[in-house]
Amino acid sequence: MNDIEALARQKKAELRRLQRELEQLEALKSRRLKVTSPEIKELARSIQSLAKDRMMETEAVLELIRQAIERYPLKGKGGKPRGTVPPKYRNPDNPSETWTGRGRKPRWVVAALERGLTLDDLRIRD
Template identity: 35%
Template sequence: MNNLESLSLKELKQLQKDVDAAITEFKDRERKKALAEVEAFAKERGLSPSDLSELTSKRTRKAAVPKYANPADDSQTWTGRGRRPRWIEAALAEGKSLEDMTI
């Protein structure tokens, strides 16, 4: 191994680039090796690539349906999830209940 103290700044930066490239190449090789192992494992069990893609598919969630509407402006609605809108807070402060604003 080189004595790092004897290297110039330019040589150290080149060494750093070389090490970064070597690390990237190593990670790529390991990833490809792991993928090949997974593929072989799946093939042994009769699974196709589309079967494996189910592992990474994300579930979609339907948009929440509004449960409350502002009596003064029907275009303002709230699902009941998350932080209460200002108009809900104002109505509650006036003595109304959530049931009064239910759609």
């Protein structure tokens, strides 16, 4: 009799879990969430696989991921924001135009290089 009661409790717990998953799926469907990116689809498959391997609910795995992100925040490309940098180059034709040497070359730099000047020719001397 105890085996039957234990099995009944187990099945009821499984039914509750399935009902929660069904509610989550219906909520996603109602929002008409479309997952089109292959990377997102692969991530979803990985999370589901991890949940299955660990015998956990998908929501529990997502909660562990959220906790890890809070504990170890993701950083941008460099981690620290870049500060302002003084200009290194000046347009000889218009001294008000300067360039730090970062990012895309301004048109005046490209034009000067095409005329045969070098970046060293455009460098600001202290």
